Amino acid sequence: MPQFTENSTIGDVKKYFGGDAGRLLFPVDRPFEDTETLSQITNSGHYLWYSDLNxxxxxxxxxxxxxxxxxRPIFYHIYSEQEIGQHPSRRNTGIYLFSGQPHAPFTINNAGGGFYYVAGMQDSFPHAMEISKRGYNAFTLIYRPETPYEDLAQAIQFIEDHAEELQVDPHHYSLWGGSAGARMAAELGNLxxxxxxxxxxxxxQADAVIMQYTGYGKVSPADAPTYVNVGTSDWIADWRGMKQRLFYLDKIGIPTEFHLYNGLQHGYGLGIGTEAEGWINDAIAFWERQI
Structure with missing residues (x-):
């Protein structure tokens, strides 16, 4: 087994994991070259709209x-070969698994990218890795930007229908997302x-929805308990709008939690080295209170 470093190339990584498992680790809708290193791609030039990349x-x-x-396998297609044959773009979808304890609850983490591309390396893979360290099974969804809700619905069904094979608890899960991915989590978190x-x-229904930096504003009695965090300097998702949505969820009796981080911009992910570092522990605790 190789030990990847910041000087490992995209081509090195793709070759090791092989096939779609290697290919879909990196955005297929952005110009990522196989000769570029992991260090060279970890910036906002490659991951548009993201900050504090590490x-x-x-x-x-x-x-x-x-x-x-x-x-054990790390990647699963969510559509069958027959379904992919009907719509070949479905081959650009799938779920990666960061495994926790056998038959523990699971998360589905949805990266943002403005429904233009999927920023998994910054906005869902790191979250899933940290969640798995706490014993939960964490999936990251690679979806098609043109059909995000359809693909998330398919992923939920796939995991529920293959819960025994995947060794997850089909009765308890949470939906996570940042930016566009947060909109996906909120939509499918609604029963x-x-x-x-x-x-x-x-x-x-999901036990909880965990959202970062988005402009989603819909409110419904069918929504799931919702945790939110955002930065004061977010130029895309105004924190006031996110807080206002939780105000209305609170009014109809849906549990919420809100965190605001001074000076943070859009797309800070785990927030390592910032005021937000450690927020994921608060989010997991919020989810655990809903189970």
Missing amino acids: VSTTVALVNSLAKQQAV DVLRSLTGRDDIP
């Missing part, structure tokens, strides 16, 4: 997946939307 996190998560792949998009009533 190459040590990128290296750690690739090594974490490599260690897991030696024991009415979940049933509408899956066409099923046997899938439980």
Whole structure:
């Protein structure tokens, strides 16, 4: 098993994981070259709209997946080969698993990217890696920017229907996301939307929705308990709008929690080295209170 470093190239990583598991680690809708190193791509020029990127996190998560792949699969297509044949773009979707304790609850982490690309290395993979360290099973969804809600609905169904194989608790899960991914989490965290998009009533509603920096403002009695964090200097998602949504959720009796970080911009991810560092512990604790 290789030990990846900041000087490892995208091509090195893709070759090691192989096939779609290697290819989809990096955005397919952005110009990432196989000759570029992990250090060279960890910046806001490659991951548009993101700040406070950390190459040590990128290296750690690739090594974490490599260690897991030696024991069990890390990647699963959410559509069958027949379904992919009907719509070939579905091959650009799938879920990566950062495994926790067998049969523990799970998360689905949805990266942002403005519904233009999927910024997984900054906005979902790091979160999933940290969540798995706490014993939970954490999935990251690679979705098509043109059909994000359809793909998340499919991912939820796939995990529920393959819970035994994936070794997860099908009764308890949370939906996480930043920016565009947070909108996805909020939409599918709503029980009415979940049933509408899956066409099923046997899938439980998410225990909680964990959202970062987004402009989502819908409020419904069918929404899930919601945790939010955002920075005061976010030029895309105004923190006041996010706080106002929670005010209305509170009024209809839905549990919420809100955190605001001074000076942080859009897309700070885990917030390592910033005022927000450690927020993921608060979010996990919020989820645990809803289980």
